[in-house]
Every structure is written in C-alpha cells, then in structure tokens.
Amino acid sequence: MQTVTPDKFKPATHAGNKERVVRKSLSYWADAWRRLKKNKLATFGLIVLSLLAIFAIIGPFIQPYDYQSQDYAARNIAPGTAHWFGTDDLGRDQWVRVWWGVRISLFIGIISAALDFTIGVLYGGISAYFGGRVDDIMQRIIEILMGLPYMIIVILLMMVMGPGIFTIIVALAAVGWVGMARLVRGQMLSLKEQEYVLAARTLGASSWRIILRHLIPNALGIIIINVTFTVPGAIFAEAFLSFIGLGIKPPMASLGSLVNDGMQVMRNYPYRLLCPSIVFSLIMLSFNLLGDGLRDALDPRLRK
C-alpha cells in the first residue's frame, strides 16, 4: 500500500525545461528493430539464420574434404569423428556436401529475391507512375502472367536452359517478379493519394523529394516483408527442382538432391536422409520466423 504524504500535493516548480522530451525519438527503423528484438521467435530465426550463414561460409573448409572427391575406402560411414555427417555410397563427405548445399540454397534465395525486387519495383513503379494507357497494358500482361502456374513454367524453363545455378536463378526471376510488381504498384497508387503527400506538395516539395522521402520509405516496409518471404520461396523452388532432377548438376550437392539420394537409401543409412532434411528445415523455419517477425515489426497496420 502506498502512503500518501502531504508533500505529494505541493505545486510543481516551473524551473527547468518542461517541453524537453525525455525519451529519444525513435525513427521508423529503430522502432521496428526494437520491436523485432522483443519478438522471441523472430530473434531465434535471426540467430539460427546467422549460424547457418556462418557454417555455409566456413563449413566446407573446416573438414579436409571437398564435395566431389570420392574415397572408396570410406563408403557409407556413419556419422562420427572423421566424417561428422557420415559419407555417401561414393565415399564423399556428407558434412561438406550439406554445407555446399546450404551455400547454394542461400545464394539462390538471396540473388532471386534481389532480382524479383529489382524487376518488380521497376515494373510496378513504371506502371503506377505513368498510369493511363501504359498502366492498363502493363496490368493486362500481369493478369495473364498471374494465371500461369508458377512451378510448371519454371520446370519448362529449366528444361530449355538445362540444369545449373545460373539457369535456376534466371528461371525463378523470370516468373517470380509478378507478385512484387503488383504489390509495388498497389502501394504506390494508394500512397500517392495520401494526405501527407498532398501536404508535402502544398508545402512546395518537389516530385523527387516526395518520391524519395515519402513514397519509397513508406512502401519499403511492405516490400521488405515480401522479400523475406521470397527468399525461402526461391530456396524451396531450388530444392524442389533438384529433387525431381532438374536443378543442380551433379556432382555438386544441393539440399534437394541430397534429400532425394538419402531417401533411396534410408532403410540402411538413415543419417543420409536426416542430416540434409534437418538442415533444410532449419533454413525454411528461420526465414519464415524472421519474415513473420518483420511483418509484425514493419507493418504499420498491425501496430497496436
């Protein structure tokens, strides 16, 4: 119980600067970062992702093997001190192969997302900026492309271009930008009509200032959220393609092809299925948790 003493009722003194804001004012990004840090699942995702990235960088080199040299004396060895994730039926070290797979996954995920972002922002931006006829035609094209089943087109493209990291990235980018373009256009169109843009224009701000200081920063949050979900999407697509034999060319390892190989021999050598599966799940999990966290942190509509 709090005791109430008479000195609590003394009139306030007028000394000092009353107008001073005690707490530092937070920028949008600092605020988002603060909220992201408070989200336990997102922080977990971020930590796991950093660990995976570190292992992807150094993992293949802390063991004295490479991804393709075969050692017939060391075939199908269970995980142990010499081979941490065991070896496959050609005597290749699984630890090294799994981390090479992660390297490829992360590389493809990040590059595809960057390409999606670039093409999508350009297409959506141009469409929204010019409006009218141009916008109409560009939107009709998008509507047709949206109806095409994504995976089937990627498979067709992969068949024409042949397997490989580069062709996967091209195929994914060729199909993946549509959603981003739609999102950017929608954002730009709705932001353009906001009162604060009108206010800025009334105050005499130039078009460039409005685009750089008002439109882009306000659309960026939602665009970033979309990008964080594009990355695991691309990683999944690569694993899917490699799984059905259209992705990464052997002897290079991909998580998809490792899972497929492991599946064939899982009765006798279950570790060959388990190691790549668990690592792949961790990648997908951490990206999705981080994406969810970012959505909660960046999307102003979800703020309470």
Next chain:
Amino acid sequence: MLRFILRRLIYGVITLWVLITLTFIMMHNLPGDPFANSQKLSKEALAVLKKTYGLDQPIWVQYGSYLKKIVSFDFGISFNYPTRTVNEVLTQTFPTSAELGMYAIIVAVLIGLTLGVIAALNHNKTWDYVAMLTAIVGVAAPALVIGPLLSYFIGVKLGWLPPALWKGPEYKILPTITLAFGTLATMARMMRTSMLDVVNQDYIKTARSKGLTKFAVVFKHTIRNAMLPIITILGVAVVNITTGAFVVEQIFAVPGMGKFFVQSITTNDYTMIMGMTIFYAALLIVAIMITDVLYGLIDPRIRLSKGGK
C-alpha cells in the same frame, strides 16, 4: 455479374493460349534430340521418322497443326514409346493423381479450418499454440522433407503403415498426409487470423448483445464471415497440391501423373511433356478461374472493384 464471369473466362482462354504457345516455343529450343537414344538409325530412317512426326515442315506449319490438334484434345503420340498416345497415359494416370489430390484437399481443408477455428476460439491457450506449431512445421518441412521422414519413421521404423506404393486404403494414408500438410498448415493459419479479425468486428458485438447463444454467434456469424478470405487461397491450394504431387508421387512410388511427368522430363519425351504441361496448366487455370468467380459471387465488393469498370 455476367460481365465479370465473361471477363474471367476471356482471361483464362488468353492465359491458356499464351501457355500453349510458350510450351511450343520452348519445346523447339530444347537441348537433346528425342531420337538420340536410338543411334543406330540410318539417315533415311531418321528422315522417315521426322516426317511421321512432322518435324521436317517449317515451324509455323508445325505450330498451326499443333494448335489444331490441341483444340481437338489430340496431344499426339509419345516420342519414346510409339505405341502410347499421350491421351492414353493421361487417362491411365490421371485418376490416381486426382484421387490422391482429392483426399489431400479434403484433409487439408477440413482439418486446417477446424484447427484454425479451435485456435482462434482458444486464443493464447494450449490449442492455439498447437495450431500455430502445426503451421510453423508446415512451412518449415515441405513435402520433400516430411514425405521421406514419414515414410522412414512410420513406414520403415514403426511399420504401422506401408512406406510406399499405392494398393489398398492403408497405402493411401501417408501420401495424403504428406501432400495435405503444407496446405493444411496454411489453411489453419489463415483461418485463425481471419477468425480473430472477425471476432473484433462490431456485428459480432451486436450479435452477442442481442443475446444470441455462443453457438449461434460462432457458427452463424464468425465462421461464415471468416471463411471468405479462405476461398481466395483455395485456388492457390489446388495449384500447390497439384505440383506438390510431382514430389509426393515420386517419394511414395504412386503411379500417378506427377511421377510420369517427372519421368518424361528425364527421358526428353517431348510430346508427352507438352501434352502433360498443357493438361496441368489447363487444370490449374480453370481452378484459379473458378475460385475467382466463386469469390466474386460470394463477396460483391470484389466483383464491383475488379470487374465493374
């Protein structure tokens, strides 16, 4: 309303045409020769073969006859197995895939929606966490991870269910779960969010203050309105389940279209791939179209904003 449906229909036809043309162009730029596996052919025999398949004619003539055939649902003969027509293979393998897909959709929708509703009604309690955990596992472990794991642990280790093949009813459980899981998780998640959204609406408060029973409020007001956004992802769900079947049928050795499609890809079976791609695409385009129209029918706001002008 009629205008809206017509508009969607026209878009569907254009999309299909774009896809058919794309398939044609791509197939003509493919690396690898369909006759590469039979090297002992003489030049004359090769010429005869090319003539029977129409490969000696200029490309636009080929395109014309190709279009004509597609319109009459004639997808031609397999390049690798001259005794098999594409239609034959489709009629043989499609029922299996359709059966598997149907089970998966039903399981995903029923269990997913139930889980979502239970989670929302028990917001921040045990059931909510169970549902959210399922949703997280669903995105973290796609079919190509969860399939082999289920096959290994439940099929091989525990021996409860057969780890592969497609014979009796017990063979169908694991492939169905694998194929349904991702969509089930998405459904549960969407339904939960949508329910929580609706619960805070004013008309729910009104319904409660009118003195309606909890049952009536939940079933008649909340669930019915919360279902609306779910319909938009039904099309996506059908697409995901269809393409997911490529992997699932491979994992569990199900003799369906997906397995055959992947096989045709590895053997460069041109006509087979073309026929199957177009069949798949037509299926999916129609599925997307139907959900679009359905959504327009149910929610007038969509139809007015999209098709009104």
